[in-house]
Amino acid sequence: MFARRIEKLKAYRTETTPARIRLSSNELPYDLPRWLKERIKKELAQIPFNRYPDPYATELREVLAELWGVKPENLLLGNGSDELILYLQTAVGELYEGVAYPIPTFPMYRVVADTLGRPVYEVPLDENLDLDEGAFERVLEDYRPALLFISYPNNPTGNLFSREKLERLRKKVPLMVSDEAYFDFCGETYLPEAVDAAQNVVVLRTLSKVGLASLRVGALIADEAFVKELLKVKMPFNVTYPSQVVAKVVLTEGLEFIRWAVERVVAERERLTAELSKMEGVEVFPSKANFFLFKTPFEADAVHRLLLEEGVLVRNVSYLPGLDGFLRVGVGKPEENDAFLEALRKVLKKLEAAS
């Protein structure tokens, strides 16, 4: 009954292990302040719940356009950027034309390609976890994929790939997607290129990493004609009425709070990586996002399990290509980060004693 390509798939599983301190999903560690939730409550009460939402999310697009310095016509909103990855792969190129991306990276590029039955061209990162330009060039020239997905900064490595390499590579592919889920933690962007119809880049942004993961709001930024064409595959009511309303309130009245929280996370990222680097045998990979990779002299599985016993959940990424021994940790509140540091010291001592 099901298509063969679907029978081969496994349902995507997310991290649901309960823990006192969750540093595994790259979320903002701060919930919205009480006064802002009160404002949201008032706005939610005004919603006509029997009505469909605005299919174009007109008001929210205006707010986001102003925030990012583009026109509302440059924006297409999705139920998270995950949905926009689906729209891009549904609409750009023929389905028999492939999708290229470096690995390890965000798993959704692959999940969507497999769902649609598009070929995938996965190019392992080099030993510095940057793009392997030679290998990419060969893939782009030999297989002519229709799309190149770049997580910028890259999840799970946290780094920004070399801009020079990206500039050369994107000349060899019809469209490059710059997935900027972590834009607010680094400031690097392809936005000016994305709104320029003469260039072959579109940008993805999301509210998920800046405090609104619960809402599922993502944005595609592209030139007007591109957005207009992609609208053909958009589900009419993909962004819910409550999501549109809440996002609008938070991004206007709550903007100062979001900015404060993001700044705090960036400062804590620097503090935490510096503290970890000082620990005997611990290696930290520098990051431009709200998470980073680290490695200890011990098995990643053991460190992960023992940290969980101490109540701290991080992401075990050591099974991914090129990441043997690495764990990924999100930046939390200062007290959560201190608890993580303390737990790790304890775990390392334990493993030391056992070795």
Ligand SMILES: *Cc1c(COP(=O)(O)O)cnc(C)c1O
């Ligand atoms: C977290 C993340 C997203 C977010 O997806 P949403 O569907 O908007 O929550 C997108 N891309 C990357 C690289 C991510 O790490």
